[in-house]
Amino acid sequence: MQPPHSSPSILNYFVITVILLTLGACSNTRYLQKNQALYVSSNVDVKGELLVADKQDLRSSLSSKSLMQQQANKKLLATRIKVWLYNQKYNEKKSNWFWNIVLAKRNLEEPVVYDSTKTIESVRRMTSYLNNQGFFYATVAYDEKIKNQKAAVTYKVNTGKNFVIDKISYDVPDSALMAIVKSSQDLSLIKKGMAYKQEELGRERERLTRLMKDAGYYKFNRDAIEFEVDTLNKALFRNSLNPFEGFVNIFNERKGLEKPTMDVTVKIKNPEDSSFSAYEQYRINKIYVYPDYSLNSSPTDSTLHEDIRKYITIRFHQDILKPGVLSRSILLREGELYSQNQYNNAITKLYDLGVWQFVTLQYKENNEKPNTLDAYVFLTPKRRQVLGANFEVSNSSDYFVGTGVSLNYRHLNLNRAANQLGVSLNTGLELIRNQGRFELQSKEFGGEVNLALPRFITPFRIRGTNRSNVKTRLTAGINYLSRIEKFDISNINASFGYEWNETVYKRWIVRPFSLNYVGVNLNDVFRDTVVNKNPYLKRSFEPAFIGGEQVSFIFSNNDIFHRRHHSYLRLSIEESGLWLNGVNSIMNGISGKHTNLETLTGLTISNFVKLEADYRHTWQLGLHSAVATRAYAGIGIPYAQSSVLPYIRQFTAGGPNSIRGWRLRTLGPGSYRDTSSTAQIFPDQTGDMKLEGNVEYRFDLIRMFSGTVNLKGATFLDFGNIWMVKKDTLRAGSEFQLKNLYKDLAIGTGLGLRLDFAFFLIRLDWGIPLKVPYDIGNRNGWYMGKWDLKDPQWRRDNIIWNVAIGYPF
DSSP states (O other): OOOOOOOOOOOHHHHHHHHHHHHHTTTTTTTSSSSSOOEEEEEEEEEESSSHHHHHHHHHHHSSSSTTSOOOOOBBTBOOHHHHHHHHHHHHHHOHHHHHHHTTTGOOOOOOOOOHHHHHHEEEEEHHHHHHHOOOEEEEEEEEEEEEEEEEEEEEEOOOOEEEEEEEEEEEEEEHHHHHHHTGGGGOOOOOBBOOHHHHHHHHHHHHHHHHHHHTTTTTGGGGEEEESSOOTTTOSTTTOOTTTTTGGGGGGGGTTTOOOEEEEEEOOEEEEETTTSSSOOEEEEEEEETTTOOOOOOOOOTOEEOOOOOOOEEESSSOOOOHHHHHHOOOOTTTTOOOOHHHHHHHHHHTTSSSEEEEEEEEEEESTTEEEEEEEEEEOEEEEEEEEEEEEEEEETEEEEEEEEEEEEEEEEEETTEEEEEEEEEEEEEEEETTTEEEEEEEEEEEEEEEEEEOOSSSSOSTTEEEEEEEEEEEEEEEETTTTTTEEEEEEEEEEEEEEEEOOSSEEEEEEEEEEEEEEOHHHHHIIIIIHHHHHHHHHOOEEEEEEEEEEEEOOGGGHHHHHEEEEEEEEEESHHHHHHHHHHHHHTTTTTOOHHHHHEEEEEEEEEEEEEEEEEOSSSSSSSEEEEEEEEEEEOOOTOOOOOOGOOOOOOSTTSOSSOTTOSSTTOOOOOOHHHHOOOOOBSSSEEEEEEEEEEEEEETTTTEEEEEEEEEEEEEEEESSSSSOOTTTBBBOOOGGGHHHHHEEEEEEEEEEOOEEEEEEEEEEEEEOOOOOOSSSOOOOOOOOOOOOHHHHHOEEEEEEEOOOO
């Protein structure tokens, strides 16, 4: 124990903690009584006529807390660290400033003392669950092993044969409801030949309920829908939320059937309320909108102003939004049938404006007009103007320190029409350490102004304007990049386009007009020693016009309905030169071939088509770990008079958001490796094509500062490269050839730490090459034989580390 006056450094505490965690995490049973055992392992062994994926899903369901009553203590980093930390706090009574940080509540896990009665209860629940999934012959047993005061349980599940649905019939006394059911029968979630599952009946009940409510049946209740399941006779089961308990022995005589079957009858009862004999449709009557409603407001406030419009009545204190804009944004109309779907769309449309903090829509029956509803829309506005700033510091092997500062201003309701104005200014610097001195390597600054209008601005009318999150966006910006003693690039851009959500998961971004002016100023020495010696670079650095069209499609289903795994897909295409060449030809014709756009400006028109695909998928492995994957492919093809892509549209590889075992812009193209002295100071390899894949395992480590900061870990595998589409005589091996794809792939791996502050994440990654695409003395390029982790100089040259903001993908 340290003397009172001693104060070890944080590093010493860290080293001590790691050693204690490693050695002490194995002694978690020392605090148990002799007749107790630490519950360390619980497994579910599933056997039956199921596919591998179905077995995995069933195993996961049976392992849930609702069925498996007692959950074993889990391991983290091959030890039960959280249990050990719990013992340090409550049994060892550790307490000082360091231990108070480490022993935060979220880092502790109470030891689970094995209880055999809970195992027996788990068997009962699992059996009931399997019966409800149609496995009426299922058996569940368990194997219990206790050794050295550690208990492990294996549940042995045999599903038997699953019943399948043979016949589906309907019993609906109300003819109007029966017609609705029949019209959507093809969309039913229960079908002939499918395996019986109780949750499918529940989903079908919800589907039918939504169907009735969308047809105007405001008072329809989901409890009116029942399912009658019959395997032997129609009187056997009623209302089958769990109709099987106690009846399993009835099915034993049918165990010999290859595919035991059952019939399902869908019943929709008439209303139990004696005041009306049949369900009635409701229509919208009056629509009242409160655009500046607050928690303390009252709908009957006598001081409210009232503005009666064609479709809505506006009641307000402040004139938040122009009445015409507000009226267009309310999707409800007087006389329409009540619809649950329209209710959801109306709320979504109002939120999409970006003006409201909260949106509430309530219906009340109108006592004067039978079967009508008055709609009350309560809107709580956001602050109109927002000012923000971001500051980033990063470190990489190709520069000592990089800083970035950005200022952002947003007006969310410009001109009281829900127009959003955004202005951003940004600047950044990169410093390098050269012979003990710090030198400026690059500087960048720029700004952008964009205006988003909440509607389509077109010379013709577009039908279906109730699409979600519709915007017409105009953007203009300027960016200046200077690589000291290399080049200066000025980029002035403008674009006009549209954005909208096709569905909840699908989004489109279409820019029919975009224009970039790229101005280049080369340093004389850099031009003579680097650029002029390489025709590809020379053409890349020519000043140019980039003008064309861009279309992007985005699919993302990262929501509460896809917690176990979710996907992201972005497909984009950009064309440059088509309409600019048209302008060039018109000017050429008008002037009698004396002048055109290129001769007038002294700039060339870039002609190319660029295609990109970015797919990501994440699997959540429990509450504290996940596997994230990414696959990327991109290609740019110059055409007409252009032979290369402009510099700002070329592909690069390596760096913190790419293949992390290489420095930014040092990898490729293909098997080419630039070993010149210039490349050591100014790595700048680019290509026309890029293929890349990433796999990253992410896991929680420890929570700090009362859970406000989460320290996470990661291990990753990156692979890919860039290539030239055409042969480059000055860069041997740079062109893409399918037969050389494996040889040209670079593979890197590494470890990472993330500090998650909830609102932003700081990432530190260490990357190292596994396989290189260039010649290192062996044919396959595997680099592990070259590793020399004990050599400090080798580590400095080969272990690439980056500090960055946010996840890499």
